[in-house]
Amino acid sequence: MTRPTVGILGAGAMGEIFAHGLLRAGWAPEELALAVRRPERIRELEYAIGALTTLSLVEAAEGRDVLVISVKPRDVPGVLEQIADHVTPHQVVVSIAAGVPISVFEGALPGVPVVRAMPNTPSAVDLGIAAYTVGDAVEEADAQRAEIVLAAVGDTLQVSEDLLDAVTAVSGTGPAYVFLLAEALIEAAIREGLPHHAAEKLVHQTIRGAGELLSTSDKSAFRLRGEVTSPGGTTAAAMHVLEDGGFRALIGNAVRAAASQSRELGEKVSER
Numbered sequence: 001m002t003r004p005t006v007g008i009l010g011a012g013a014m015g016e017i018f019a020h021g022l023l024r025a026g027w028a029p030e031e032l033a034l035a036v037r038r039p040e041r042i043r044e045l046e047y048a049i050g051a052l053t054t055l056s057l058v059e060a061a062e063g064r065d066v067l068v069i070s071v072k073p074r075d076v077p078g079v080l081e082q083i084a085d086h087v088t089p090h091q092v093v094v095s096i097a098a099g100v101p102i103s104v105f106e107g108a109l110p111g112v113p114v115v116r117a118m119p120n121t122p123s124a125v126d127l128g129i130a131a132y133t134v135g136d137a138v139e140e141a142d143a144q145r146a147e148i149v150l151a152a153v154g155d156t157l158q159v160s161e162d163l164l165d166a167v168t169a170v171s172g173t174g175p176a177y178v179f180l181l182a183e184a185l186i187e188a189a190i191r192e193g194l195p196h197h198a199a200e201k202l203v204h205q206t207i208r209g210a211g212e213l214l215s216t217s218d219k220s221a222f223r224l225r226g227e228v229t230s231p232g233g234t235t236a237a238a239m240h241v242l243e244d245g246g247f248r249a250l251i252g253n254a255v256r257a258a259a260s261q262s263r264e265l266g267e268k269v270s271e272r
């Protein structure tokens with residue numbers, strides 16, 4: 001399948017990550033169009049991406065094969081209102097807005113194929129994971145066009161829509177859990193006497209290495225952790241503190257809070 005042209009509607013943090021990723025994956029700037037809300041963003045993005053960058057959602061949307069809707073959930077209804085008369089069933093809409101159900105898009109854009117996806121920020125280094133679900137009007141070729149765009153910046157996974165709030169809480173929010181762990185580890189390393197630069201280097205490479213080991217090994221996280229832990233050893237001492245302090249329950253509560261926030265955001269948008 002040839003590369004679909006892409007309109008990115010709302011080129012903020014995630015939209016820009018997608019634009020850069022598509023360029024890295026071989027898209028030409030002329031195959032992309034970006035819509036922004038502030039004139040100063042036009043200058044920034046024209047310089048950084050080199051694609052058509054416009055204040056007009058319609059100009060960025062018209063004629064593009066795939067439209068990535070990457071505004072905040074609360075801005076989705078306004079975007080849909082502006083583009084509704086200009087989007088055709090030959091295009092595919094890919095929404096990455098957290099929580100906003102496919103029905104909101106299908107209601108505003110009758111007959112237009114809609115894919116709802118939840119990517120994450122490691123897409124900036126082509127190591128993202130985007131889970132997605134497809135709407136009623138999506139044919140095989142539409143799903144492929146959406147998949148090509150999502151896969152440009154990482155892995156993909158198809159799930160049913162009812163699981164997307166959980167996905168949001170796990171992999172969408174997930175990088176923040178890891179970054180918080182990194183902050184806490186660096187602070188702890190400094191308290192133990194390590195210089196700042198050494199603490200950062202040790203923590204960054206440890207997280208990178210553990211991630212790579214986990215994703216490439218056929219062993220589970222539990223087994224890999226076991227291999228670092230000998231009875232009565234240093235890791236065992238650390239694990240006792242974390243388990244006794246409720247680490248697992250805390251992570252569970254955090255994921256639940258994120259999932260419920262995702263549901264709430266979606267409900268608010270659906271009610272409008």
Ligand SMILES: NC(=O)c1ccc[n+]([C@@H]2O[C@H](COP(=O)([O-])OP(=O)(O)OC[C@H]3O[C@@H](n4cnc5c(N)ncnc54)[C@H](OP(=O)(O)O)[C@@H]3O)[C@@H](O)[C@H]2O)c1
Binds near residue numbers: 009012035038071078
């Ligand atoms: N960040 C993440 O980790 C992540 C991960 C997965 C999914 N998401 C989802 O991705 C979406 C974007 O998140 P983000 O972090 O990239 O937010 P963001 O940086 O605020 O990007 C949204 C952009 O859309 C622009 N915008 C809003 N209304 C517009 C309009 N009518 N026309 C043109 N541009 C418009 C905003 O302009 P202004 O600059 O003027 O506000 C902003 O630049 C959200 O729905 C979020 O749920 C985010």
